[in-house]
Amino acid sequence: MSSGATELGELLVAAYRAFTQQGRARFGEHGLSPAKVRLLTTLHHRQDSRMRDLADVLGVSGRAVTPLVDALESDGLITRKPDPGDRRAFRLALTDAGLGTIDQIARLQQQVSEDIFRGMPAEDQRELARLLRAFLGTTHGPGCPPA
Amino acid sequence: MSSGATELGELLVAAYRAFTQQGRARFGEHGLSPAKVRLLTTLHHRQDSRMRDLADVLGVSGRAVTPLVDALESDGLITRKPDPGDRRAFRLALTDAGLGTIDQIARLQQQVSEDIFRGMPAEDQRELARLLRAFLGTTHGPGCPPA
DNA sequence: TATTGTTATACTCTATAACTATA
DNA sequence: TATAGTTATAGAGTATAACAATA
Numbered sequence: 001m002s003s004g005a006t007e008l009g010e011l012l013v014a015a016y017r018a019f020t021q022q023g024r025a026r027f028g029e030h031g032l033s034p035a036k037v038r039l040l041t042t043l044h045h046r047q048d049s050r051m052r053d054l055a056d057v058l059g060v061s062g063r064a065v066t067p068l069v070d071a072l073e074s075d076g077l078i079t080r081k082p083d084p085g086d087r088r089a090f091r092l093a094l095t096d097a098g099l100g101t102i103d104q105i106a107r108l109q110q111q112v113s114e115d116i117f118r119g120m121p122a123e124d125q126r127e128l129a130r131l132l133r134a135f136l137g138t139t140h141g142p143g144c145p146p147a
Numbered sequence: 148m149s150s151g152a153t154e155l156g157e158l159l160v161a162a163y164r165a166f167t168q169q170g171r172a173r174f175g176e177h178g179l180s181p182a183k184v185r186l187l188t189t190l191h192h193r194q195d196s197r198m199r200d201l202a203d204v205l206g207v208s209g210r211a212v213t214p215l216v217d218a219l220e221s222d223g224l225i226t227r228k229p230d231p232g233d234r235r236a237f238r239l240a241l242t243d244a245g246l247g248t249i250d251q252i253a254r255l256q257q258q259v260s261e262d263i264f265r266g267m268p269a270e271d272q273r274e275l276a277r278l279l280r281a282f283l284g285t286t287h288g289p290g291c292p293p294a
Numbered sequence: 295t296a297t298t299g300t301t302a303t304a305c306t307c308t309a310t311a312a313c314t315a316t317a
Numbered sequence: 318t319a320t321a322g323t324t325a326t327a328g329a330g331t332a333t334a335a336c337a338a339t340a
Contacts, residue, residue, distance in 0.1 A: 008272055015279050034329095051299065066301095068330085086298080106153075126151065132162050
């Protein structure tokens with residue numbers, strides 16, 4: 001007896017699960033956890049962000065960012081330099097290796113996406129994209145990249 | 148330079164995030180964690196499941212089910228009775244309180260869904276549902292309920 | 295006084311491996 | 318030998334609170 005909206009929510013969750021199940025496996029093979037991918041791609045879109053900014057954009061607590069940044073710095077994918085204008089803060093940037101990882105992420109995302117949407121006619125894909133864009137246009141939330 | 152499929156994947160993830168962000172908050176107010184909700188609704192669709200069956204359907208390791216079942220039993224939402232036909236196994240069932248929680252979950256899901264899809268014309272909602280169903284029809288994965 | 299990022303701590307969820315009791 | 322479920326252990330990810338340094 002679910003309303004149309006309820007079923008739509010369930011379908012959205014099911015579709016997401018189907019999509020990310022493959023993605024997690026593929027990314028995991030390359031040592032890329034969802035949280036790391038999210039932080040890297042977010043930083044790519046907002047170079048020289050401070051940790052606080054990333055926390056806000058990602059919609060997590062500031063505390064959650066510290067261990068991820070530590071790990072990514074150890075991995076050699078990002079650098080953390082003192083903010084010249086605010087000695088409390090750090091500016092994060094992608095290293096060359098980090099940019100290489102961004103490329104890898106993009107390739108993997110493309111592979112996974114093309115793989116999973118392969119069975120869908122191109123026209124349906126376009127229409128689905130249009131409707132999702134329309135839906136997102138009517139919502140708020142911390143806008144953010146995939147993974 | 149993303150292909151249509153890549154963008155579609157990103158849109159799907161973004162839409163899911165927008166949807167679940169509200170849901171988690173709403174459910175959390177009622178002490179319902181995502182994992183608990185998933186197990187309860189799965190059990191509702193497959194009464195008298197064994198723990199192993201649930202693990203398979205949920206797509207997690209058997210070990211992951213034990214603490215959830217313990218907690219839900221303590222909460223008085225499910226019962227765990229020896230399987231008469233296999234003395235190694237247990238049969239899980241929802242209690243009356245558990246069925247009440249299922250109703251609550253359904254109400255919350257409906258509220259969240261109607262809330263978030265409110266800005267979308269009914270026709271677009273139907274078309275989006277149709278396309279998501281079509282997409283899911285072309286995929287596999289451990290079929291499963293929402294939250 | 296407010297803010298950035300940290301340390302300390304705890305919670306949820308899940309995995310792997312070793313074990314037991316049954317099959 | 319294989320399976321159902323447990324114990325033990327470990328890890329990722331995140332939250333809150335208290336704190337330091339800076340604004």
